[in-house]
Amino acid sequence: MPRxxxxxxxxxxCWFVPVYTLLIVPxxxxxxxxxxxxxxxxxxxxxQNNSRRILRFEEVPVSKRNRxxxxxxxxxxxxxxxxxxxxxxxxxxxxxxxxxxVPTALLIALVVATPVSWxxxxxxxxWGLLAIHAVVLFSIQVYIWNQSDASNGLNxxxxxxxxxxxxxGLEETLVTQLGASFVFPLLIWILTxxxxxxxRLFSAAVSARLAKVSPVTQK
Numbered sequence: 223m224p225r226x227x228x229x230x231x232x233x234x235x236c237w238f239v240p241v242y243t244l245l246i247v248p249x250x251x252x253x254x255x256x257x258x259x260x261x262x263x264x265x266x267x268x269x270q271n272n273s274r275r276i277l278r279f280e281e282v283p284v285s286k287r288n289r290x291x292x293x294x295x296x297x298x299x300x301x302x303x304x305x306x307x308x309x310x311x312x313x314x315x316x317x318x319x320x321x322x323x324v325p326t327a328l329l330i331a332l333v334v335a336t337p338v339s340w341x342x343x344x345x346x347x348x349w350g351l352l353a354i355h356a357v358v359l360f361s362i363q364v365y366i367w368n369q370s371d372a373s374n375g376l377n378x379x380x381x382x383x384x385x386x387x388x389x390x391g392l393e394e395t396l397v398t399q400l401g402a403s404f405v406f407p408l409l410i411w412i413l414t415x416x417x418x419x420x421x422r423l424f425s426a427a428v429s430a431r432l433a434k435v436s437p438v439t440q441k
C-alpha cells in the first residue's frame with residue numbers, strides 16, 4: 223500500500239499519463255483538424271486586411287511540406303501591389319501542432335489530473351484554455367512581426383536594433399524552439415488551478431514530513 227503522503231501524486235499520475243497520451247497520440251486526421259482550427263482562429267484574430275498589411279493563412283499541401291510545417295502565412299504590403307494585385311510577398315511556414323496543440327494538450331492533461339474539485343478543474347480549464355490560446359496567437363504574431371520589416375522588403379513595421387534583437391529572441395523562443403510549449407502550460411496550470419490555501423497546505427505537509435524524517439535531537 224502506498225503511503226498516505228504519496229496518494230495525491232499517484233492519483234495525479236494515474237490521470238495525467240493516460241489523458242496526455244490520448245491527447246498527444248497522432249490519431250488519423252487529428253493534426254489536419256487542429257491545423258485547420260488554428261488557421262481559422264489566427265485569421266479571425268490577426269488578419270487585418272483593411273490595413274496596409276495583408277495576411278493569408280493557408281494549409282501547406284502534404285506533398286510540399288518541409289517536415290511537419292503544415293501552415294503557411296503569406297504576408298504582403300498593400301502599398302507595394304501593382305494594379306493587377308501582384309507584388310512582393312513573404313511566405314512563412316510553421317508547425318501548428320508543435321506551436322499550438324502540444325501546449326494545449328499538456329495544459330488540459332495537467333488540469334484534469336489535478337486532485338481538486340471538478341468545479342475548480344472546470345474553471346481552471348476555461349481560464350487556462352483562454353490563456354494558452356493568447357500565448358499561441360501571440361507567438362504567431364511575433365513570427366509575423368519579425369518577418370515584416372525592411373530586411374524582407376515589406377516595410378510593414380519599423381524595429382530599432384534593440385527591438386529587432388528582442389523580437390528575434392521571442393521568435394527563437396516561441397516559434398523555433400519547443401521549450402515554450404512546455405513552460406507556458408506549466409505556468410498557466412499553476413496560476414489558474416492552485417490557490418493560496420493549497421500552497422499553505424502543501425508547505426505544512428512538507429514541513430511535517432521533514433520533521434518526521436529529521437527529528438530534532440535533544441541534548
